[in-house]
Amino acid sequence: VISAQQLPKPEWDKPSSIVDPQVWVEVHGVPIDNNKKKTHHVDNNGFNPRWDCTFNFTVHVPDLALVRFMVEDHDYTSSNDFLGQFTLPFTSLRTGYRHVRLLKLDGSSLSPSSLFVHLKVTQCQSSPSKSSAKSPAKSSAKKP
Template identity: 45%
Template structure:
């Protein structure tokens, strides 16, 4: 079982095509697992309204991954726009490399630079 905890974001950039000055994002994170058919899954955090600067999510997720050597985890940071979510940033890693980070009791993943 893969345990992931999404804590917070820091200084998230405004989404592309965001024209309004002072347009604050409403970020949320989607976590996707890609692998053999039984391992594929998707979860998302709650939306943090009007806080793209320092959003706090503090949510935990569990994924059943039977073959971590063949699985990828993707983190998508999106702006919860009323028309359609807009991409702020993303990052993809092999599940086995994320499992190694779990022993650190937290790790910063920079995906939006």
């Protein structure tokens, strides 16, 4: 997960409040494929937060797997607030830089809110049906 652009505030927040966003990347499918990882939170930056986090997932049954990107407002004193999400089939992931357009819980658009990610999908050596996704890949240690 590289960055995000123009994240919304939760509707019930005070007008002076600024979000502290963090991103969850989740894989849902058969039990062996279920996994989730999160970025660190970025303090007081909902306009253009930057994470530069790399996550690796191994997916054994790609045809049944869904990938979900969920953004929430980190909160120290209570549960985190949902900001936006997008879910897509694993088989539709393509290697490269992508803008992931975020949606509300009801599926309506949160335009212009988006995540900027770099995806790398590779076939694993051990099994022809097993795939691996580096979601997303960009950091100072690894270059895409």
